[in-house]
Amino acid sequence: MSAPWNSAVQGLWARVSGGAPPLRVDQLEGVRRFAVHAEGGVLAVAASDALSACVAVHRYLTEACGVRVTWGTELPLDLGELPDSPVLTGRARVEEFYYLNFCTFGYSTAYWDWDEWEREIDWMALHGVTMPLSLVGHEAVLTLAYTRLGLSDREIRAFLGGPGYLPWLYMGCLDSFAGPLPATWAARHLDLGRRILERQRELGMTPVLPAFTGHVPASLAPAGARTREWQGLPTTVVHPGEPLFRRLTTEIVTAQRELLGTDHLYAADPFIEMIPADTDDDAGYPAEVAAAIVGGLRAADPAATWVLQSWPFSYQAHYWSRERVDRFLAGLPGDAVLILDLWGEADPQWARLDGYAGRRWIWNGLLNFGGRSEPVADLRSAAGNLEQALAAGRPPAGLGLTMEAIHTNPAFFELIADRAWAGEPPVLGDWLREFGRQRYATTSATAARAWAKLGESVLAAHARAIFPERFISILVTRPRYDAEPDVRAALFYRPPDLLDACRALLDLDLPGPAEDDLVLSCAALLVRIIDFRYAALVAAASTGHLDPAAGARFLDAFDDLDDLVATRPALRLDTWVAGARRWADDAESRWVLEDNARRILTAWTTTDDPRLDDYAARIWGGLVAGYYKRRWESWLKFLPQALAPGGRAAAQAALDAELVRLTETFIAAGPPPTGPAGDARAAARRALDRYGDEFQAIERTIAT
Template identity: 50%
Template structure:
């Protein structure tokens, strides 16, 4: 097809034109798109007389070109929380500019993201997210939405009835863990209406991703089967976090057959781009210790996929090699990888910013691989990252003898710490030689302001870089203490005068809190001067800065409670932090529990569906599993209005009531047992009742109030004092 001026109009042009309209509004009519030849991904653009012309090799590269133009010539970027359309009325002139991707692919998502962030999204949410993906260079997204329809169709052919299948699939909020083989028959059954509605949504998502030229990765069979099938097959039991499941022996022909049936059903419903994600060993050691057994699993997995799709390529997360190092020795990993043809596998080095495996396993024995950044576990809202360490880690991977085929984001949840994820995606296209200069550009484009406010925002972010985003050498992981606010209370922290809690709290302050307080204050000052900015990214950043500071105040005041033996005045001051933070968080919808639950319930087709959806929304971010199991309790703990001032505050109040008795008992387990019973009762009440609505106020006003109230929480010291530290000033060390 040719345009009016004789240039070829690419097939992706209408899709990218739609994105441009959503981002720019009417001025998008002045953007022209054309095809560009090239072996890799690339683009060229120029603008003159109010018209922007973009030529690109594919739709994603064209979207990246548009975003680069907006950032470089309009001073505006599109983030997760940017208000759209952008305030652009004319397109500034721009000289010719070319860009080329540093890697072929930009990978996106983790199976867990589809439980911790996206499970209740509708098309409007997904359209916005796919636009973000295209603008940031994502070419290879994991696509899990609707997979339950393929599983349902396959097991129907294998003789299971509708109720058996929906019971096996379990609750909609937990489906990704079902697909990974971690659990089944839990928090369900899956509502009948969900299967069809999400089949339609999943198809729509895939259609849009493919229209941009993305190659989505679809889920595949992991060997995990319903008990009805396991009862008559060669199968073994395994456990994950207290959940028992059944997995087929790869020697049973049923393994490859079910894998093929699920893949065929999926291809019939959704088509295919020949990429399939399966993690048969995710956090579960193989049921047979024979070193050759993982290779047999690989052979059966590939046999099933290739029976349905001869061009199938298996994408596997390298997480097991890190999570269970005692089992996955170098010899075992090499033997497993050698059993798979190189062209049939793609490895995602999932946590490469923290625990890179590509060097340890010699770039995965020649398999194509992806360098991925994880950072976030469970959707926790703690502001934290090591920004300075990211560019060097990426550059080292790209300089390897066999560099990665792509860079990616594999966070368990999105919508947190956006600065970190923007930094990673920028490096798909551009090298970042220094974070400080990159951060200045990020800040300018995030807010789109100039003059005094721009200078204050830059100063604020350099303060954040020197504090919460300067976590060099810090292990950012689920097994690390994250502060008392979202922690399950225990009297173990009162022993030896609270020595364990004191050490944990001190470890959370590798920076001077005065620097963080000043950064927060600068954000507040801009919000007061330019209140229109608060509805956009500035509001999100205000909330995150408030969380960062108040979380450490809560740690300190908890120590005061322990030191005073539960003095009522100290208890009241401690619980006051929960109340105050709750009020601030209520000002920003994405930091409210109510928004999460309302999105879940919006999918209900009847009272029974509503009950399951409410339960899933409440359960996964609190107890996770059952109230009797501590294994994943608070794993996904979040600083959300309703939780902080309700659920979390109530737990600490129960702890404080029994503190004097626990201290008097000097380690008597009776106090801990009684506290455990009270906490379980509170959790059961939350699962039944949820939280009360929290009234939203003015975020800038609430932030100023809290800064004023808590500015002296760590004593008086200049934030610029050389060598000062929290431990020096507070006596916590």
């Protein structure tokens, strides 16, 4: 039976394959499943729905053609004649596959246009994403809703603030920050948002749109409204008992349906990293907020479901006891809420909260906070925790990926996507070796060896949570004199294993994703070199041996790291800033956009508030040498004073003042221009020649 969604799948196939090999699509009845095979150069897909058909296409590509469409894969593929294959079948293990985090729209997609989004939506479809979060265009929704409440365009744009920070405004964390919103931004992104939603819906996805959290412009707040603070930034929230709360919840859904339509899924996180109530006298307040959100949503859309991130239950577990979570959700209809267990690979909440007492929930892998580009993960714990959740008495309705930034560390996210479909999960080592071959579309044993060694090194964190509130590296640490971070703890693998992986990737001599992985693997090596050179420098200085040559060697590694990562366009600060700049239409908007692009990677908030400094932890060309290195140069300058008797406090004060000035200058003007991208393999070879023996010797340093 011909499928009604045939044209959508044909369109994806044309974008992936170049359109030459013919595709036949038929519909199956029943649960989400597919059957796919090729014969005589024709690919035949039978599936229950459009997304299952897209997963079938990807299954054929990986198993019959040996090529996987990952982030960085060059499209369209050069397939030639399709190889014949037996019938390959698949059945979804879960109802839903969720995708994206509010933060992703700030750390990764903030300045994307249609070309980037079209490619990403195709990736979603090939990997079976049923439920993507979709924030693009929401600024226009808020503009319409607040206009109806009497605010002017200027007042609304001031409240919305800088475009790079919109996701945190939508979560109620901040407002009126780093703006105003450029005058044409909302209208242009409404057009883009409509295009994104149209494509997602035609491929069978049910997008999740943002909703009201209680956070309002201060000028609209009635008397007695609360002021709360997130990372030093104050916001105003309406009490859920106020008529304005339900009115705005309804107004925003109404405006959203007018402008973007709806799939009846609404994301709202009223307490994302903020304790709801200061005293036990307010014990009922969170439940009042929950009831007001659901009541307002269903007043505008009787079929509404509230999609809630579980992050507060993890991040502030001391407050969110099981009893408080139960009380928070108790008054809601059973079908009113869908809970995202956000950090399932490291800190799942479902077991502690008894499977959310029967509420529908989704297990998610998070891993990447802020956009950290060092390729570290714990694949074994992720796979094990996922399978444990699926085997639970109250299993999840779906799986998902809730990373704060995308296009980093693809193996982690591809592993979880693969687990969403039926079949005996493969041995992790076997899966990883096949992933390497498929990522590069090669049968080379060298690719398998490289990924085996990556699996034994940077991808084997051994239940160590990858989290920016733990030490990452000296590279992205704000310099101080009062403590020496434990650089050994960040090296959770044997250096020879990563070195072997780097050398194997270099031997492959393949372009595209293989060069991306080569550069990032060598970058991980150089990051640890910087850490251990720092440790040696501090140890020597503490005994009175302040060696200028050691300081110069420490800084030299920053330059070599910058040269290495600058060979990849996706790992360059100027690529990111250029993406922001293309949305500017006058001098003021260009200033705001460039400020946002550089600020979020450095100070995050204001330059005199270090709480979120370096949260993004990007190892990017222009950022390593143009920002991180300059800070450590300042640290070296004041180090003799810090080592002198009684001189530490004065040296730290002088350093802190200089760091503020440096950051202000960087945000305002950026680093000197980064040169043209060099040859990735040549830069990697230089790095391995210069630092390979030293890196391998670190193992002996740790042993002693």
